[in-house]
Amino acid sequence: xxxxxxxxxxxxxxxxxxxxxxxxxxxxxxxxxxxxxxxxxxxxxxxxxxxxxxxxxxxxxxxxxxxxxxxxxxxxxxxxxxxxxxxxxxxxxxxxxxxxxxxxxxxxxxxxxxxxxxxxxxxxxxxxxxxxxxxxxxxxxxxxxxxxxxxxxxxxxxxxxxxxxxxxxxxxxxxxxxxxxxxxxxxxxxxxxxxxxxxxxxxxxxxxxxxxxxxxxxxxxxxxxxxxxxxxxxxxxxxxxxxxxxxxxxxxxxxxxxxxxxxxxxxxxxxxxxxxxxxxxxxxxxxxxxxxxxxxxxxxxxxxxxxxxxxxxxxxxxxxxxxxxxxxxxxxxxxxxxxxxxxxxxxxxxxxxxxxxxxxxxxxxxxxxxxxxxxxxxxxxxxxxxxx
Amino acid sequence: xxxxxxxxxxxxxxxxxxxxxxxxxxxxxxxxxxxxxxxxxxxxxxxxxxxxxxxxxxxxxxxxxxxxxxxxxxxxxxxxxxxxxxxxxxxxxxxxxxxxxxxxxxxxxxxxxxxxxxxxxxxxxxxxxxxxxxxxxxxxxxxxxxxxxxxxxxxxxxxxxxxxxxxxxxxxxxxxxxxxxxxxxxxxxxxxxxxxxxxxxxxxxxxxxxxxxxxxxxxxxxxxxxxxxxxxxxxxxxxxxxxxxxxxxxxxxxxxxxxxxxxxxxxxxxxxxxxxxxx
Numbered sequence: 001x002x003x004x005x006x007x008x009x010x011x012x013x014x015x016x017x018x019x020x021x022x023x024x025x026x027x028x029x030x031x032x033x034x035x036x037x038x039x040x041x042x043x044x045x046x047x048x049x050x051x052x053x054x055x056x057x058x059x060x061x062x063x064x065x066x067x068x069x070x071x072x073x074x075x076x077x078x079x080x081x082x083x084x085x086x087x088x089x090x091x092x093x094x095x096x097x098x099x100x101x102x103x104x105x106x107x108x109x110x111x112x113x114x115x116x117x118x119x120x121x122x123x124x125x126x127x128x129x130x131x132x133x134x135x136x137x138x139x140x141x142x143x144x145x146x147x148x149x150x151x152x153x154x155x156x157x158x159x160x161x162x163x164x165x166x167x168x169x170x171x172x173x174x175x176x177x178x179x180x181x182x183x184x185x186x187x188x189x190x191x192x193x194x195x196x197x198x199x200x201x202x203x204x205x206x207x208x209x210x211x212x213x214x215x216x217x218x219x220x221x222x223x224x225x226x227x228x229x230x231x232x233x234x235x236x237x238x239x240x241x242x243x244x245x246x247x248x249x250x251x252x253x254x255x256x257x258x259x260x261x262x263x264x265x266x267x268x269x270x271x272x273x274x275x276x277x278x279x280x281x282x283x284x285x286x287x288x289x290x291x292x293x294x295x296x297x298x299x300x301x302x303x304x305x306x307x308x309x310x311x312x313x314x315x316x317x318x319x320x321x322x323x324x325x326x327x328x329x330x331x332x333x334x335x336x337x338x339x340x341x342x343x344x345x346x347x348x349x350x351x352x353x354x355x356x357x358x359x360x361x362x363x364x365x366x367x368x369x370x371x372x373x374x375x376x377x378x379x380x381x382x383x384x385x386x387x388x
Numbered sequence: 389x390x391x392x393x394x395x396x397x398x399x400x401x402x403x404x405x406x407x408x409x410x411x412x413x414x415x416x417x418x419x420x421x422x423x424x425x426x427x428x429x430x431x432x433x434x435x436x437x438x439x440x441x442x443x444x445x446x447x448x449x450x451x452x453x454x455x456x457x458x459x460x461x462x463x464x465x466x467x468x469x470x471x472x473x474x475x476x477x478x479x480x481x482x483x484x485x486x487x488x489x490x491x492x493x494x495x496x497x498x499x500x501x502x503x504x505x506x507x508x509x510x511x512x513x514x515x516x517x518x519x520x521x522x523x524x525x526x527x528x529x530x531x532x533x534x535x536x537x538x539x540x541x542x543x544x545x546x547x548x549x550x551x552x553x554x555x556x557x558x559x560x561x562x563x564x565x566x567x568x569x570x571x572x573x574x575x576x577x578x579x580x581x582x583x584x585x586x587x588x589x590x591x592x593x594x595x596x597x598x599x600x601x602x603x604x605x606x607x608x609x610x611x612x613x614x615x616x617x618x619x620x621x622x623x624x625x626x627x628x629x630x631x632x633x634x635x636x637x638x639x640x641x642x643x644x645x646x647x648x649x650x651x652x653x654x655x656x657x658x659x660x661x662x663x664x665x666x667x
Contacts, residue, residue, distance in 0.1 A: 271506065275573070277499065281496070281526065
């Protein structure tokens with residue numbers, strides 16, 4: 001029995017309505033996800049960007065005999081509450097090291113306290129009305145200004161808000177990531193090569209495979225406990241050190257790299273392997289000369305993404321002690337260090353208002369590093385993508 | 389049957405008086421001897437008691453319907469079946485007086501003497517030059533750069549590809565056309581100077597003109613190499629092969645001089661197949 005077009009369209013209308021409805025629902029979901037992302041970034045940017053600027057005061061510094069004993073003597077008394085303690089504190093030291101400066105004076109830009117900074121940025125602060133008036137006056141005279149915050153990028157953590165910076169955490173992160181990469185990349189890639197290219201397919205290898213997949217799904221804090229128990233307590237690796245943190249994160253990154261590498265190896269067509277076996281390659285030559293070069297872009301992308309994941313990890317590092325207060329950039333892999341997410345965590349717990357923007361600023365730095373890493377992974381994949 | 393004697397048309401020994409038209413003088417140097425070869429994929433038997441002798445500097449074609457075991461048999465000759473974990477092999481495949489399946493035979497050494505060309509052209513994703521030079525360098529056949537250049541040129545000339553690629557040796561092998569890629573794969577196989585070249589349906593992915601080129605090439609190459617080729621194309625077997633073996637359900641039904649086989653097949657099954665009644 002045949003149907004006319006009218007009958008068919010009648011029935012089709014209902015189906016078209018249904019798919020249109022589904023389309024709108026999914027677009028709504030996408031829009032909502034996008035909205036959350038925009039809100040998150042807007043919030044972070046509005047809170048974090050001010051952290052890249054800091055209040056500075058331009059005033060006369062008098063390097064007198066008294067100032068070499070008490071730094072406060074170098075300034076006008078009404079300025080003392082406005083200038084950062086760190087500036088005042090170093091003056092006697094500076095004069096002791098350079099006695100020829102005594103008796104001179106100069107006009108220079110100095111770090112203001114975080115209260116001044118917060119006042120200028122319109123945030124909550126603890127300044128008195130007289131101090132506020134004083135600042136307003138100096139702002140009008142061009143002697144107080146917001147300038148690029150060199151301290152934030154150029155120094156380590158500090159309990160004095162205006163003096164706190166992210167450098168020691170950045171260096172700590174780099175050192176930790178070096179350890180993580182050096183351990184997890186070779187071990188992960190070789191494990192994957194064995195499982196994919198050499199191992200027989202039997203119960204034992206299947207068991208290993210299941211366990212590796214499970215390992216990738218384990219809460220990261222457990223890796224921290226493992227790192228604490230094995231690396232620190234058993235092997236005596238120094239606590240809080242990039243070595244301990246890096247080894248712990250390597251455990252966490254290992255399954256990610258193994259899985260990524262196996263996927264990359266599997267995507268190399270068998271025809272290439274057959275061709276190589278056909279000209280008399282040994283198994284290792286097949287892998288080294290033919291399969292691995294083709295799988296490399298995939299392996300690299302997977303590893304970079306695994307590394308980026310490890311870089312943002314906080315929980316296991318808290319357990320191995322990398323949330324310590326680290327004012328100085330650590331010089332070796334066995335010295336105490338901190339990492340960016342741990343630094344952000346520490347700052348978020350500080351009561352002072354000025355640390356709120358430090359926290360957001362730290363997040364911005366971490367995010368931009370992560371985004372650039374991921375972008376690098378994408379570029380790498382695009383660049384080495386090959387047809388065969 | 390005396391297992392030492394060359395096996396030729398097991399059921400019906402060829403009439404001695406019958407003229408071997410074009411390979412009378414070349415035909416009887418033994419290259420590979422196969423006796424009672426059985427092969428199982430897991431529990432299913434794919435090859436059933438094969439006996440066949442492959443002759444040097446001849447083209448032997450393996451024909452038969454899909455799934456008859458001809459490709460499986462071909463892969464027994466350079467032990468490519470080793471790569472499939474569930475495969476179990478019994479019987480003798482003898483080359484140069486040695487059992488290729490014996491424990492002391494290194495499959496790498498075997499593949500050095502028995503090269504292979506695959507159904508789909510599979511050049512390495514490297515330059516044309518590297519495609520040829522890689523294997524000889526790996527086998528230490530060449531050490532000096534000049535020798536290597538010479539060998540690459542010779543292999544490409546033998547494969548009839550030199551004039552087409554001599555100006556773009558550094559371009560990727562995958563940039564060539566399908567037929568050129570297949571000749572590149574042949575050049576790659578002959579560059580290590582093997583005794584035998586196995587070809588697994590080498591022209592099935594190619595257009596008719598490229599196919600004709602490869603067929604001409606096979607005719608030339610048999611002056612230097614023993615060629616065993618699997619083909620689905622009966623005309624191709626008739627054109628290029630000196631000997632033809634007809635496979636059916638894992639058995640060799642008939643093996644004979646190609647001309648004899650195609651003019652007066654001894655078996656009913658062979659006749660049905662080559663006349664296109666099934667396949």
